[in-house]
Amino acid sequence: MSDVLLxxxxxTREFGAIRAVDDVSFQLKRGELLAxxxxxxxxxxxxxxxxxxxxKPTRGRVLLAGEDITGLKPRAIWRKGVGRTFQITATYxxxxxxxxxxxxxxxxxGEIFRVLPYATRRHRDEALALLETVGMADQAERHCAVLAYGDLKRMELAIALAHDPMLxxxxxxxxxxxxxxxxALMQLTADIVAEQGVSVLFTEHDMDVVFAHSHRIMVLNRGALIAEGTAAEIRANPLVQEVYLGGGTVFGAEEAADA
Known part of the structure; x- marks a missing residue:
């Protein structure tokens, strides 16, 4: 079995004359945390x-564990073992x-469309185990409306893991x-990668988070990949420095967030 998962x-994706993603090719290995x-x-x-x-891409291919999944619907891709979290949490x-x-x-x-009068009893132990994984078991009975934002993010991670994704x-x-x-959240994610072998691809503006936890980093600018490597290699890359800070050093969360 190949060690390449994605x-x-x-x-490539074009919106009229605008090329938002331009000829991007990369590989994500099994058990890798890639930024x-x-x-x-x-x-x-x-x-x-x-x-x-x-x-749908204008051109190009997406392969998951060697299978071409280009153009499949999100639910079909989810069923193949891909989970996703979003910038803005969406919970009940x-x-x-x-x-x-x-x-x-x-x-x-496969029970979501059934009428289940006892739905609150379904998979309770499994749900508690997932909440334990993300450090939320002690808040299991709290309503989401009263949670701090960081706790919502951890709960969203538990929801994403409920499908037992490989990616x-x-x-x-x-x-x-x-x-x-x-x-704390990215350390939790890194622990899950190490313990469960899940592969993670994430975007992030906080460079402290990126450099501290990613195994490898890719840099995208104007739709094209301009650099790829370890944290040390990305820090030292002159083109990355120019893109982020106009020739300065890629360093620190506040500077990156302003880029």
Missing amino acids: ETRGL LIGPNGAGKSTCFNMLMGQL QSMTVIENVQVALMSHH LLMDEPTAGMAPRERI
Whole structure:
């Protein structure tokens, strides 16, 4: 079995005369935590939307474990073992934490369209185990409407894991979080990668988070990949420095967020 889980070949997306993603090719290995960074408007979210099926590429291919999934609907890609978290959390605010995870588990088990008068009893132990994984078991019975934003992000991660994905796409997972919460969430993600072998591709503006936790980093600018390598290699790359800071050093979360 190949150690490459996700591969793109010449991935391109055009909106009229605008080329939002331009001939992007990369590989993500099994059990790898890979960061995709770049200035605002670089094409990161467009790239994610093609990987997950929300957008069809103008050209190019997306392969998952060697299978061509280009152009498949998001639900079909989800069924093949790809999960996603979003910049803005989307939860059922009137439900408790555990009920949100139970709904995700019911979907995973093909029960979401059934009328279940005892739905709150379904997969409760499994839901609690997922909440334990993300450090939220002690808040299982709290309603989502009263949760702090960092806790909502952790719950969203539990929901994404409910499908037992082999690949997790995380679009700016720490957006809106305090610096300490950002580090904690990405450390949790890194632990899940190490313990469960899940592969993660994430976008992020906080360079402290990126450099501290990613195994490898790719840099996107104006739709094209301009650099790829370890944290040390990306820090020292003159082109990356120019893109982010006009010739300065790629260093620190505040500077990166302003780029």
